[in-house]
Amino acid sequence: MSQTYLRWLLPALLLTTVPALAQRTTPTQSRKKSAAAGWPTKAPAVVTASPRALVVSVGDTGKSAFVVPQVQLPVAAAASRINQYLVDAALGEDLEMLPEPLTAASGLRQALAEYETNGQSGFVGTSYEVLYNDNYLLSVALTAEYMGAYPSSSVRHATFDLRTGRLLQVRDLLADTLALRRRWQQSINRRIEAHLAALPASYPELDTAMLADVRQRLHWNESTRTATLEANDPRFYDFALTPFGLTLYYDFGFPHVILALQPETDYLFPYADLKAWLKPKGPLEFRR
Missing domain, CATH: 3.30.565.40 (Fervidobacterium nodosum Rt17-B1 like)
Structure with missing residues (x-):
């Protein structure tokens, strides 16, 4: 990561x-004549x-x-x-x-x-x-x-x-990043659980040892049904804005040979779900 x-x-x-980009328009000839006649002119655009x-x-x-x-x-x-x-x-x-x-x-x-x-x-x-x-x-x-x-x-x-x-950075957009991190962790747990449940049918050639290896790489705790991540993970290293919401990314770093066994890395949070956490007077204030 x-x-x-x-x-x-x-x-x-x-x-x-x-x-x-469109250029700013210049005053018309009639405006120039009016200015010459002593009429007040509009201040230049900034x-x-x-x-x-x-x-x-x-x-x-x-x-x-x-x-x-x-x-x-x-x-x-x-x-x-x-x-x-x-x-x-x-x-x-x-x-x-x-x-x-x-x-x-x-x-x-x-x-x-x-x-x-x-x-x-x-x-x-x-x-x-x-x-x-x-x-x-x-x-x-x-x-x-x-x-x-x-x-x-x-x-x-x-x-x-x-x-x-x-x-x-994410903290420039949201006032409450801790709440978003908790929501993100829940999304990661749900995705991993669904992914592990689907793997045997999607890849019937996988044996018990390989499935166990995938669970270990995902830090999956079967008893708590959560991924045991490092402190402060998942972190906001990588994110993007789209017309639909804020997208966060979490990659478990699977090697290329088994990359197909890793869950999808992108997590979309619609703007409507972020309203309560958006930073007042921040870049996304128009979404409040």
């Missing part, structure tokens, strides 16, 4: 984007945070599958903070050597170089999915792909406040 930038794109990089981010993809020319998300926002400082974290999470966590400075362009060059040096194995690709992008909140899933004796992947999640560019 995871941006404005067009000026530095290299010719070798391919940019995929969606339509640009650039404020957008309720949504413009998310673009920066990737290579097709030799491999490295794609990094970057955002564009009216507030450049907020975009810069988000973009730096996205590069760190998408590339920096897996590169053998970190370029200085680490940007989307330098990180992609390094990833491609290591990909070729390592014989197209090891860290072989990145991708992303936008899970939520509204109400001044952006939540992204970042997937890293690896190739060794067998293919594998890891997923990291990140949620940002678009007003400031700050990376959010």
